Amino acid sequence: MARICEICGKRPQLGNTVELRGKAKYLGGVGTKVTGITRRRFKPNLQSVRVTTPKGANKKMLVCTQCLRSGAVTKQVKNKPFVVPASAKA
Numbered sequence: 001m002a003r004i005c006e007i008c009g010k011r012p013q014l015g016n017t018v019e020l021r022g023k024a025k026y027l028g029g030v031g032t033k034v035t036g037i038t039r040r041r042f043k044p045n046l047q048s049v050r051v052t053t054p055k056g057a058n059k060k061m062l063v064c065t066q067c068l069r070s071g072a073v074t075k076q077v078k079n080k081p082f083v084v085p086a087s088a089k090a
Contacts, residue, residue, distance in 0.1 A: 003046055005064040007072050010044045050076040 019036035023029025
């Protein structure tokens with residue numbers, strides 16, 4: 001199973017790790033030098049969450065944390081909220 005957000009399609013991206021050596025000039029050194037560059041993957045922060053779909057069904061999905069925080073997903077309600085009976089209000 002690919003590590004892709006099922007809402008926005010966010011997937012791993014490629015980038016570089018840059019290895020530096022030396023002391024920065026502003027600290028009194030002769031400057032930093034690049035001693036190595038290797039490829040790496042930036043992985044999205046995916047969470048397995050039970051989601052209520054717009055049709056009302058509950059489904060387990062892989063969702064990135066940005067979609068969770070932005071409200072693009074409604075999480076499943078485990079317990080119904082407490083409702084005060086109509087006779088107790090009077």
